[in-house]
Amino acid sequence: MNPSLIVTGADLAQQALDLLGGYEVIYAGKTPTEDDLVALAKQHDPVAIIVRYGKVGAAVMDAAPSLKVISKHGSGTDTIDKVAAKARGIEVVAAVGANAAAVAEQALALLLACAKSVVALNARMHAGHWDKATHKSLELGGRTVGLVGLGAIGLRFAKMADALGMRVIGFDPFAKNLPDYVRSVDLDTLWREADAISLHCPLTEENRGLLNAATLAQCKRGVIVVNTARGGLIDEAALLDAVRAGQVMAAGLDSFAVEPMTAGHPFQGEPRFILSPHIGGVTSDAYVNMGVGAAQNLLAVLAKAPATA
Known part of the structure; x- marks a missing residue:
């Protein structure tokens, strides 16, 4: 069974999905709440989360004991509790420059x-x-x-x-x-x-x-x-x-x-x-660049992370 990862959104560029072929990708939808993400984390125990919409805090991290990396679909990581992530040994990465x-x-x-x-x-x-x-x-x-x-x-x-x-x-x-x-x-x-x-x-x-x-x-x-x-x-x-x-x-x-x-x-x-409704980074090109960047970043972290039993 392939390890799973959660996308806090309804979709991901095909070019990013091609990179993530060894993982089961679970979508949280366009407006996921913390409760939604906690429930999905408990159900699937993802090794990674790609953050598009919503916030990822300590409760979500604690619901996913196998979580090793949180990867931002974009450059701003203020929606991720980086202090909580660091305390749990979870790496936070961002697709800087992609948009x-x-x-x-x-x-x-x-x-x-x-x-x-x-x-x-x-x-x-x-x-x-x-x-x-x-x-x-x-x-x-x-x-x-x-x-x-x-x-x-x-x-x-x-x-x-x-x-x-x-x-x-x-x-x-x-x-x-x-x-x-x-x-x-x-x-x-x-x-x-x-x-x-x-x-x-x-x-x-x-x-x-x-x-x-x-x-x-x-x-x-x-x-x-x-x-x-x-x-x-x-x-x-x-x-x-x-x-x-x-x-x-x-x-x-x-x-x-x-x-x-x-x-x-x-x-x-x-x-x-x-x-304008926070669409500066929302172009067809940036959508691909951010998705690919987020996928590459999380794969790089997982490649160096020790395997779980």
């Missing part, structure tokens, strides 16, 4: 949509208006974009911003050997100098609420905020106040503190918020 192009392109799309009023002008045009005489867009060339996080996604975005003629500054205490078009700065400098800010860092307890009333007040009036990373990086109430007050010209957001966003969220109906 870098997709997410960086989404960040650029949101930045351009904010600067060029794409959504508002589209709505006006469909309503029969022609605002050429009254509308002025923002030109990005020559302006400064500040990137928080200079990993695979942040650097991909930096390259595109540089191609637009933007000045690129960035903060990342772990980044090394940066390209010459990225100037490393501290956060105070970034808030002070950036005309647009784009977040590309993982969410940690240390940076939760990084963009808040105090830091937004340090920014230039009329700054653009883009977030394709994690919603918890932003104090959403403070951002709403800053946009309404004009301190932030517009916000392009692909991630939110609570997902999925539910009806009645304060951002809904606000004209200077451009919103």
Whole structure:
């Protein structure tokens, strides 16, 4: 009988499944709860879990005594309890960079949509208006974009911003050997100098609420905020106040503190918020890249793990 692995999702790219031919793959569905995952873990005792949706905490790990590796279908591992995993000798791995192009392109799309009023002008045009005489867009060339996080996604975005003629500054205490078009700065400098800010860092307890009333007040009036990373990086109430007050010209957001966003969220109906449902990494190419990366990573861990009796 083949060892089993659980996918916290409803599917996996065929190219990834081809790599996992020696394993029984069990799907948890698109919206698995912790109880769902605990039940599946108890039933199948997987050696590996591929995390797409939902959270994997200590209860799930304890329900799977044979579990050796938790592999993220993507780069962000904040939905995995890494402390609990380490305590149990379970390795956590991520498909870093597998969706870098997709997410960086989404960040650029949101930045351009904010600067060029794409959504508002589209709505006006469909309503029969022609605002050429009254509308002025923002030109990005020559302006400064500040990137928080200079990993695979942040650097991909930096390259595109540089191609637009933007000045690129960035903060990342772990980044090394940066390209010459990225100037490393501290956060105070970034808030002070950036005309647009784009977040590309993982969410940690240390940076939760990084963009808040105090830091937004340090920014230039009329700054653009883009977030394709994690919603918890932003104090959403403070951002709403800053946009309404004009301190932030517009916000392009692909991630939110609570997902999925539910009806009645304060951002809904606000004209200077451009919103997308955390789909930055959801492209056909990234789907394959993340699946293959997750499969390769877990196979590498299992290859070096001692066999169970």
